[in-house]
Amino acid sequence: MAQASPTPAPPLSGPMMIFAGLILAAANFLVVLDTTIANVSVSNIAGALGVSPSQGTWVITSYAVAEAVVVPLTGWLSARFGAVKVFVLGMLGFGLFSFLCGLAPSLSLLVLFRVLQGACGGPLMPLSQTLLLKVFPPKYAPAATGLWAMTTLVAPILGPILGGVLCDNVGWAFIFWINVPVAAICGWLAWKLLNRYETPLAPARVDVVGLALLTIWVGALQVMVDLGKEHEWFASPLIVTLAVIALLGFLAFLIWELTDANPIVDLRVFRHRGYSASVVTLSVAFGAFFGINVLTPLWLQQNMGYTATDAGHVSALLGVTAVMMAPFAASLSAKVDPRRLVFAGLVWMGLITVMRSQANSQMGFFDIGQWLLLQGFGMPLFFVPLTGLALACVDEPETASAAGLMNFCRTLSGAIATSIVSTVWTDNASRNHNDLAGVLNDPQAVMDQMGAVGMSTEQARGTVDQLVQGQSVMLATNQVFLAMAVLFVAAALIIWLAPKPTRVVDTSAVH
Structure with missing residues (x-):
């Protein structure tokens, strides 16, 4: 297990710096790519799993919501377990759940695996940026941030093209399976190259109540808008119940986060x-x-x-x-x-x-x-x-x-x-x-x-x-x-x- 060094490790140089930068950029690229790679595949996935195209969009929304909820946890996870460990485990988890997404025999299982995939991917975006700035010397910081920003901008563009080609030629499962080798290689190489940059551990407190309330109201709201059409909206007791949970959860979240000394989201x-x-x-x-x-x-x-x-x-x-x-x-x-x-x-x-x-x-x-x-x-x-x-x-x-x-x-x-x-x-x-x-x-x-x-x-x-x-x-x-x-x-x-x-x-x- 890598231990945080008492003194910060010096930045890399030469080919090693470029190699490490490409690994971190690839991790960010992979996570951002998955926000759009399924866009053109919704019809194929829906047809293969026997659901309507509107239900098929759950494949997109479940990933995005899970990613959004987990991002605020990145700071706590890094302080508690170390930034490099969280990054490596996030990459490996992202690859594992990508593999399971491609095997999913039903929409419910696919959505579950997409939620877990998004949860693993959430910390990778901010951590890839943070670690890039540790790997690159200060004079190359603009190049590092430029590399990170370019992957953020290019990945959503390539997502629909790559998703369409894979879906038409080899099957929709490969839009997820393509992540597996990249995630495995990047996770392993990141562990070998970056463990010297492990951050010091601290007994960081996590706002458990705030996280629970955030998950409850965001989840209820998303399920409500996803299921609304099928259940005739507010004519359905289920939709009314979800709306009430989302509203009360949101109000409770606001009150808690505005009064807690260490909020998970600083409102x-x-x-x-x-x-x-x-x-x-x-x-x-x-x-x-x-x-x-x-x-x-x-x-x-x-x-x-x-x-x-x-x-x-x-x-x-x-x-x-x-x-x-x-x-x-x-x-x-x-x-x-x-x-x-x-x-x-x-x-x-x-x-x-x-x-x-x-x-x-x-x-x-x-x-x-x-x-x-x-x-x-x-x-x-x-x-x-x-x-x-x-x-x-x-x-x-x-x-x-x-x-x-x-x-x-x-x-x-x-x-x-x-x-x-x-x-x-x-x-x-x-x-x-x-x-x-x-x-x-x-x-x-x-x-x-x-x-x-x-x-x-x-x-x-x-x-x-x-x-x-x-x-x-x-x-x-x-x-x-x-x-x-x-x-x-x-x-x-x-x-x-x-x-x-x-x-x-x-x-x-x-x-």
Whole structure:
């Protein structure tokens, strides 16, 4: 067992430094990749396990929620067991539960393994960043944080492409099994290379009550929004019960965390108006962004006839321009009022989403892809300056807890938005189907014409119904896009509640 050195170990140099940096970057890449790799595979997974696509989105939300809940525990885990041990065990656990995800014979087991996978992955993001700064000498700190930030930005882009290729060519299980060798190798090499950087152990106290309340209200809320459609929402005693548990759990969590001497989540940072406005802006905007990113491949596969691979290629176009724009946005953040950049980025994304709400079922790959390429320009403009603005509004000793809380809110908003968007989409498609069926222009004449060319009555009726269903889904997709555009614009207005920051915070290491 590695013991913490009484004096800090010196940074690495040369090839060993680069090698260790790549291991840590790969760990962060793997965890972030799994937030999007299943996006284009939901339809395949749902079909293989005999559930609806809306139920299949649990594969995405369960991972995100578990990851969000565990992130605030990273500091306690590191102090209690050592940062390197937690990192290595997190990697090995991530690989183990990834393997079990691919073997899952039912949705319930798959969701369970995804929860455990997300719980193991939660600490890996902050720890990979912390250990990078120990491995790299101070003069290379910008390169270290740049390497970490690049994996955070690139992984969600490659996720849909890799997920689509694996799903179409070797099966959906491989979107999880691909993690296993990488996690095993990175865990073993990290133990060999990094044990000299083990952190001193301390009898750290964990806020058990706060953690329990956090888990209860977040879990109840997520299950409520996931099951709401199937149980007719508040007509169901189950949904009402979950809503009450979520509300009471949240209120109890607020009271406890605001009065506990060592809270698991330091809610006191919300006393800063600029931080509160920034976090609300981030939650609304990221929820809208993540929601349409989940909806796009579902729509392409179910309504446009795309394979998972092709849907992944289209979805990933958003990230191409985002990566190109990120350095420009980072440099502008230090020179321009960040509120202006956030406002411009969100309004831009809202306008492009309005354009996307005019889609039709005759559109080709380029017609859809050009919108995503354009939308990608706005993503760094709102995300990079918004992070810096939020952290510039809190006291310097609060920066770490404020960054962790932002990460929690961002991840949770994406998970909840995924559930809501998938539910609204299917509900609107059903309602649109009923509305369109009632206004068809002489459907019997159309069916008679089909009968004249050899179709049976059942075939003709099925063809008409399929056409109506296709247009119903298309309308539902556009309706959701339009609603998300409204959220982008609303978020753009909320940011003006924040005061102009009086200091600049380096955002390269905070995500």
